[in-house]
Amino acid sequence: MKIQINTDKNIEGHARLENYFSGELEKSLARFEDKITRIEVHFGDENGEKFGLNDKKCVLEVRIANLQPLTVTEHADTLEKAFSGALAKAKKSLTTTFEKMKAH
Template structure:
């Protein structure tokens, strides 16, 4: 499973965040490792340098082998919260998708 990490110009600490988030994703999605070819993480601040409620966005796109890509988005007041919310969503989506595949 290859993990690609992208941030917009408003997010600081790109390398530190990438290292932390990649480790978290590898732990959380380890059971899907052989079923996913690539994961893309997009982190952004929708209000740029202005403050706002839930203005941090994390979009995670998973590309399961031989299936259509799936994507989830989460908003929160911090990058870390948005990431963890999106990670929970993609984990549930992948679980559901692979469970349905087993039934057929």
């Protein structure tokens, strides 16, 4: 499972940020590891320098072997909250997808 983290020009993408979020993804999605080929994380700050509520955005694109990519988006007031919300949505969608596949 390859993990790629992207940030827009308003967010500094440094090694600590990448290590933290990569580790969280690997931990949280470990049970799907054999089915996921790649995960792309896109962080953005929609207001730039200006303050705004829920202006941080996290988009997770999960590429699953032999299936269409799964994409979820979450807005929050911090990157960490946006990430954890998007991760929760992704886990729920992956669980539902693979449970439906088992049923058929």
